[in-house]
Each structure stands twice: as C-alpha cells, then as structure tokens.
Amino acid sequence: MRLEKFLLQSHSTVKEAYEAIEHSQMGLCLLIDENGKFIRTITDGDLRRLIIKCGESSVLLDSLDPIQPLWANRKEGVSKLLEIMKEHDIQHIPILDDDFKPIDVVLRKNIESPPVLLSSPHMGENEINFIHDAFETNWIAPLGPNVENFELEFAKKIQSPHALALSSGTAALHLALVVLGVTSGDIVFCSSLTFVASANPILYQGATPVFIDSEPETWNMCPSALERALKHYGKMGKLPKAVMIINLYGQSANMDALVKICDQYEVPIIEDAAESLGAQYKGRPSGTFGKLGIYSFNGNKIITTSGGGMLVSEDEDLINHARFLSTQAKDPANYYLHSKIGYNYRMSNILAGVGRGQLIVLDDRIHSRRTIFNKYVSAFKEMNIFDWMPEPEGYFSTRWLSCGVLQNFNGDIELKLNSFIRRGIEVRRIWKPLHTQPLFKDCDYFEHEKGNSISDAIFAKGLCLPSGSNLTSEGQDKVINQIKSLL
Numbered sequence: 318m319r320l321e322k323f324l325l326q327s328h329s330t331v332k333e334a335y336e337a338i339e340h341s342q343m344g345l346c347l348l349i350d351e352n353g354k355f356i357r358t359i360t361d362g363d364l365r366r367l368i369i370k371c372g373e374s375s376v377l378l379d380s381l382d383p384i385q386p387l388w389a390n391r392k393e394g395v396s397k398l399l400e401i402m403k404e405h406d407i408q409h410i411p412i413l414d415d416d417f418k419p420i421d422v423v424l425r426k427n428i429e430s431p432p433v434l435l436s437s438p439h440m441g442e443n444e445i446n447f448i449h450d451a452f453e454t455n456w457i458a459p460l461g462p463n464v465e466n467f468e469l470e471f472a473k474k475i476q477s478p479h480a481l482a483l484s485s486g487t488a489a490l491h492l493a494l495v496v497l498g499v500t501s502g503d504i505v506f507c508s509s510l511t512f513v514a515s516a517n518p519i520l521y522q523g524a525t526p527v528f529i530d531s532e533p534e535t536w537n538m539c540p541s542a543l544e545r546a547l548k549h550y551g552k553m554g555k556l557p558k559a560v561m562i563i564n565l566y567g568q569s570a571n572m573d574a575l576v577k578i579c580d581q582y583e584v585p586i587i588e589d590a591a592e593s594l595g596a597q598y599k600g601r602p603s604g605t606f607g608k609l610g611i612y613s614f615n616g617n618k619i620i621t622t623s624g625g626g627m628l629v630s631e632d633e634d635l636i637n638h639a640r641f642l643s644t645q646a647k648d649p650a651n652y653y654l655h656s657k658i659g660y661n662y663r664m665s666n667i668l669a670g671v672g673r674g675q676l677i678v679l680d681d682r683i684h685s686r687r688t689i690f691n692k693y694v695s696a697f698k699e700m701n702i703f704d705w706m707p708e709p710e711g712y713f714s715t716r717w718l719s720c721g722v723l724q725n726f727n728g729d730i731e732l733k734l735n736s737f738i739r740r741g742i743e744v745r746r747i748w749k750p751l752h753t754q755p756l757f758k759d760c761d762y763f764e765h766e767k768g769n770s771i772s773d774a775i776f777a778k779g780l781c782l783p784s785g786s787n788l789t790s791e792g793q794d795k796v797i798n799q800i801k802s803l804l
C-alpha cells in the first residue's frame with residue numbers, strides 16, 4: 318500500500334476516487350490541497366452520497382459536503398490513536414506530519430489486536446513442576462535445591478566448571494568486576510555497541526569505561542581497535558583492569574583474535590554473553606572464553622527466569638568469592654560479622670525452578686529463532702532490503718534477534734519505526750552505541766578505522782525484527798508483509 322497512490326486533489330473525479338479506494342485496500346482515500354496538505358478522508362459511502370446528490374460519476378470531488386476532518390499528528394502514541402478512533406467510532410485515522418501532510422493511515426484493527434512482540438517469554442512444560450517443588454518443600458528463598466541444581470545443570474550445558482545463579486545479568490557483571498579487583502580510578506575497556514547494562518557496573522565501581530568499536534564481520538568488538546587502544550593506554554602505563562567483550566544478538570565475538578591480544582597485554586576478559594546463551598565459537602560455548610562470563614535471563618532473552626543472571630568461570634576461587642559477596646559478604650561466625658561490602662544478588666529458588674525448566678528447552682528455542690531468521694532472509698532475498706548481521710564460518714549464532722541494516726534507505730528511521738509500531742509490530746532499533754550516550758560523553762572511543770565507526774553505521778540504519786521463539790507463522794507473515802509494504 319503506497320500512500321501517494323490514494324492521495325487525490327479536489328479536481329479529481331468520483332471515478333478516480335473509487336480507483337484510489339480500491340488501491341488503498343482500506344476502503345478510503347485522502348483528499349489533499351495543491352500543497353499536499355490534508356483536507357479530509359473520503360470513503361465509498363461519501364462517494365455514493367455524492368453520486369446520489371449529483372447523479373453522475375464524472376463529478377469532481379470539490380462537490381463533497383464539507384466535514385470536520387479527523388486526523389492525528391505523527392507524534393501521537395498508539396493509545397491516543399485508539400482513543401480517538403473509539404470516541405468517533407471510526408476504523409482508520411490519517412496521520413499527518415507537522416506540515417499537515419498525510420504520511421500514514423492507521424487501521425484500528427491493527428492496534429486493537431495484540432501486537433507482534435520483539436521477543437517475549439516462552440515457557441516450556443517443566444517450569445511449573447520445579448516451582449511446584451519449591452512450594453511443596455517451602456524453599457521460598459534465595460537458596461535451595463532449584464538454585465543448586467540450576468547452577469550445576471547450567472554449568473554442564475555450557476561446559477564451564479563453576480556457575481553462580483544471581484538476580485540479574487547486571488549483578489553478574491558487577492560481581493565479575495569486583496572479584497577482578499576493579500575499583501575507583503581503574504579503566505575498563507568495553508564494546509561500544511551494546512545495552513547500557515554492560516557498562517553501568519563499571520561506573521558502580523567508580524572506574525572509567527573506554528569504548529571499543531565493532532568490526533563489520535561480527536558486529537562485535539573489533540580486534541584491531543582493541544589492539545590500538547591497549548597500545549595507547551599501555552604507553553601511558555595505564556592498562557585496563559579488564560576488557561569486557563559483548564556477544565551481541567546471539568553471536569560470539571572473534572574470540573581467537575581478542576583473547577590473543579588480551580593475553581599479550583595480560584588483561585583479563587569478562588565475556589558478556591547476556592544475549593548469546595547457546596551460541597558457539599569454533600564449537601565452544603559463547604561466554605566461556607574469558608576469565609569470567611555472564612548470562613542474562615531477563616524476560617526477553619532466549620530463555621528467561623523473568624529476571625536473573627549467571628556468572629561462570631573456570632576459576633573456582635573467583636566464583637566462591639562472588640558467591641560470598643552476593644549474599645551480603647557474611648564472614649564465618651555464629652553471628653552477623655562483616656568485613657567487606659556485600660550485595661543482595663542471589664537468585665530465588667522459585668526463579669531458579671523456572672530456569673531449570675527453560676534450560677531443558679534451550680536447544681528448541683535456538684532452533685526456532687534460527688528458523689525465524691531464515692524465513693526473514695528468504696522473504697526479503699529478492700528485495701535486498703537488509704544487510705543481515707553476518708554469521709561467519711566457525712560461528713554459530715542463536716539469532717536471538719533477527720537483525721539487519723537497511724540497504725539503500727535514506728529516510729528517517731524513527732518515522733519508519735513509528736509506522737511499524739502503528740501497525741502493531743514491535744520493531745526495535747539496534748543499540749545506540751555507548752560512546753554516543755550522554756552518560757558516557759567524556760569517555761574515550763577507539764573506532765574500527767580512522768573516520769569509520771562501524772557501531773555508528775550499524776545503529777544509523779539497523780533494526781531488530783520480532784524474533785521470539787513463540788512467534789507464530791501468521792505473526793511473522795504479518796511482519797514480513799508490513800515490512801514489504803513500508804520499505
């Protein structure tokens with residue numbers, strides 16, 4: 318549906334208006350003036366009344382009876398649009414830009430039906446049984462058999478010897494920094510293209526983040542930019558206390574190259590695998606390459622405990638230290654004795670039950686997300702709309718989210734995004750790089766190449782499409798059709 322094909326001026330005939338209405342497939346066309354400004358909506362009912370009044374279909378639209386037109390500004394949210402349509406008992410509303418020109422038409426049925434979500438929780442059959450066990454045994458606490466077993470089962474799944482279940486991925490990142498001794502005045506390198514939760518814990522510790530660009534091959538940390546940054550800070554005698562490598566959208570970073578560089582400078586790696594549980598790099602699970610790795614079970618992740626996280630390491634001492642800190646750092650004594658700052662970061666036994674059930678279906682969830690991604694790829698193949706997030710040889714992405722950068726698109730991406738939302742489709746932009754966030758405006762940034770910031774380019778035209786493992790085939794068809802018509 319192309320808007321310009323059902324915009325008409327007053328000198329058009331009723332016959333032309335009927336053709337435009339048929340073209341819109343919405344039972345309406347829009348009347349505009351010679352400057353493109355909106356005058357009114359025309360339905361086939363309006364045309365019928367006009368023919369009855371004037372008796373022929375060659376009559377011009379300027380003979381329509383004047384009405385008070387209904388419209389909404391492009392800045393209105395969907396709830397306001399629905400409110401207007403309900404109040405006036407109408408099924409569609411034109412959307413105008415600030416110059417009063419039509420840019421879209423919203424159908425009531427699109428915003429009244431449940432939206433197609435980006436990535437919603439997808440429960441299996443076993444979660445409820447583990448929760449039931451917790452209730453039966455009254456283990457309603459941040460410890461208990463589900464927590465212990467979730468840690469063991471998770472560690473086995475990702476082939477890491479030690480795992481600690483926590484209240485969030487952010488808590489896991491925070492403890493990773495604490496046990497590596499990151500403190501006030503330290504520097505921590507961090508991928509720029511990520512969610513703010515990756516870098517916030519650096520600030521909790523009073524340390525300073527330095528951001529590293531992505532490489533085009535993986536969208537994850539660029540090895541050459543990392544090397545340049547290490548050289549630069551090494552020369553000043555101020556090497557970072559840790560390098561935080563983020564594995565975005567279900568895909569590992571280039572770990573061979575990154576580990577080699579970090580080893581050379583003897584800087585430990587924290588691997589933020591919040592978004593990449595189940596991904597692999599050269600057959601090894603994502604999240605197990607660093608000194609410490611973290612995962613998130615937030616509601617939108619590939620498996621969820623509603624909220625939760627996991628810290629993993631081959632180093633038992635680090636995990637034991639984090640375990641101690643995660644429960645208020647209680648020193649061994651028969652009373653409450655504390656000599657260190659502690660945190661309340663443990664996962665509850667009920668949520669760990671959800672996690673155990675979810676872990677059972679992880680492989681199915683990966684399969685579904687990859688299938689969804691492949692369907693998008695084949696649906697848009699001919700149209701060349703997207704440059705998809707690459708999956709190089711030797712990488713196995715879970716395709717947690719189907720992400721791509723728009724090709725040949727020079728419009729306003731925010732406006733496009735609003736058009737999706739108005740059609741009941743939750744499309745999101747790629748993370749806004751952290752070096753461009755006001756919060757980090759004073760932090761250093763090392764780009765891929767001089768004058769070529771990959772993370773900025775990906776952000777500028779990058780979109781994440783609905784990718785939940787419970788996305789129905791009809792839901793995905795709706796997304797595909799809308800993208801085809803809007804782009």
Ligand SMILES: Cc1ncc(COP(=O)(O)O)c(C=O)c1O
Nearest residue numbers: 485486487512514515591613615
């Ligand atoms: C890359 C990344 N790191 C860290 C986090 C934080 O995880 P959580 O929400 O469990 O605290 C998230 C997501 O939420 C994330 O996407």
